[in-house]
Amino acid sequence: MVTAKVWVLKKHFQGFPKPSDFDLKKIELPSLQHGELLLESVFLSVDPYMRPYSQRDMKEGDVMIGTQVARIVESKNPAFAVGAFVVANSGWRSHFISDGKGLHLLPSSWPESLPKSLALGTVGMPGLTAYFGLFEVCKMKPGETVLVNAAAGAVGSVVGQLAKIGGCKVVGCAGSDDKVAYLKKIGFDEAFNYKTVTSLDEALSKASPDGYDCFFDNVGGEFSSIAINHMKKHGRIAVCGAISQYNDSVPQKGPYVQIPMIFKELRMEGFIVSSWNNRREEGQKALLKWVLEGKVKFHEQVTEGFENMPAAFIGMLRGENLGKAVVKV
Ligand SMILES: NC(=O)C1=CN([C@@H]2O[C@H](COP(=O)(O)OP(=O)(O)OC[C@H]3O[C@@H](n4cnc5c(N)ncnc54)[C@H](OP(=O)(O)O)[C@@H]3O)[C@@H](O)[C@H]2O)C=CC1
Numbered sequence: 001m002v003t004a005k006v007w008v009l010k011k012h013f014q015g016f017p018k019p020s021d022f023d024l025k026k027i028e029l030p031s032l033q034h035g036e037l038l039l040e041s042v043f044l045s046v047d048p049y050m051r052p053y054s055q056r057d058m059k060e061g062d063v064m065i066g067t068q069v070a071r072i073v074e075s076k077n078p079a080f081a082v083g084a085f086v087v088a089n090s091g092w093r094s095h096f097i098s099d100g101k102g103l104h105l106l107p108s109s110w111p112e113s114l115p116k117s118l119a120l121g122t123v124g125m126p127g128l129t130a131y132f133g134l135f136e137v138c139k140m141k142p143g144e145t146v147l148v149n150a151a152a153g154a155v156g157s158v159v160g161q162l163a164k165i166g167g168c169k170v171v172g173c174a175g176s177d178d179k180v181a182y183l184k185k186i187g188f189d190e191a192f193n194y195k196t197v198t199s200l201d202e203a204l205s206k207a208s209p210d211g212y213d214c215f216f217d218n219v220g221g222e223f224s225s226i227a228i229n230h231m232k233k234h235g236r237i238a239v240c241g242a243i244s245q246y247n248d249s250v251p252q253k254g255p256y257v258q259i260p261m262i263f264k265e266l267r268m269e270g271f272i273v274s275s276w277n278n279r280r281e282e283g284q285k286a287l288l289k290w291v292l293e294g295k296v297k298f299h300e301q302v303t304e305g306f307e308n309m310p311a312a313f314i315g316m317l318r319g320e321n322l323g324k325a326v327v328k329v
């Protein structure tokens with residue numbers, strides 16, 4: 001019998017999640033039935049979506065939602081060999097049993113030299129978000145100017161680099177000087193610390209006096225209400241996330257955006273990366289190629305230890321991560 005450790009949502013979050021909102025439990029796993037496999041989590045992802053989705057999809061006592069890279073340790077399923085690695089969507093668990101449904105084997109072309117945790121970040125859901133958000137929602141064109149916020153994060157850092165590959169000028173913002181330095185290191189044309197600029201308006205004008213053709217919005221709130229006024233005519237806004245709102249007990253009331261939307265004839269489109277699940281392989285193949293060619297750099301914020309999952313999650317929401325936040329078991 002294998003004893004699994006799991007993190008459950010003890011209490012729904014009020015504002016920023018607190019360690020006391022979580023409970024660490026142990027579950028005895030049964031022996032495998034025909035067609036089942038036993039897996040151990042090797043890396044687990046902590047993502048912003050978990051904060052709003054927990055409110056929408058979970059009840060107190062549920063195992064926290066999330067994805068992991070897991071190794072197959074026992075198999076009674078001929079499609080999955082012991083020792084293989086998969087991306088699973090099984091929540092905050094150290095070990096779990098699966099019938100194979102919803103498991104994604106890591107591409108066979110995955111080189112040993114590349115951390116498998118990238119399957120949770122640059123070459124996984126966040127990277128795919130950048131890929132499809134830019135190519136299918138922003139529909140960026142060479143020579144255009146792209147703005148991205150939370151730019152030093154899992155999604156934003158890929159957005160900026162893909163936009164450079166696409167021949168665009170790229171402006172990014174992040175919440176620390178170290179993150180701004182990282183953005184310039186990975187090729188952003190302009191980058192600023194939104195927490196320390198005296199005026200966001202001036203910072204956006206200075207970074208691109210002619211304005212922006214594409215705005216890849218990860219943050220929402222006040223930033224977006226200001227940034228929309230810097231869009232060029234016929235600009236496109238990809239509404240990817242609104243992390244400035246997730247931890248607010250009372251949602252902020254932002255100023256109306258309809259006026260610039262009309263005068264500038266803007267297109268603003270929300271999207272969820274799962275809408276392109278049928279093109280996951282295409283995106284992963286392209287991202288893996290760019291990473292191996294060195295055209296897309298990556299940085300991971302690795303927290304050691306399953307017991308530190310809540311801390312890693314809260315830290316990411318508070319901006320303590322540079323690049324993709326993952327937990328190494
Ligand atoms: N639509 C979709 O399918 C998907 C949407 N998303 C969304 O993309 C966004 C980025 O996700 P991801 O890259 O995984 O996360 P990140 O790795 O970027 O981590 C979150 C970052 O958000 C920034 N942040 C936190 N609070 C605020 C705030 N109040 N104002 C401004 N910035 C803040 C912090 O960076 P900083 O130092 O810059 O403040 C923090 O590091 C999120 O909104 C997420 O919900 C992600 C995946 C899929």
Ligand SMILES: CCCCC/C=C\CC(=O)/C=C/C=C/C=C\[C@@H](O)CCCC(=O)O
Pocket residue numbers: 048049052053056067087089124125240241242272273274
């Ligand atoms: C309930 C209000 C939601 C407001 C918007 C919140 C978040 C946007 C966001 O971050 C969306 C994330 C989408 C993630 C998609 C897939 C994951 O659920 C699991 C990924 C599993 C995988 O395929 O690797």
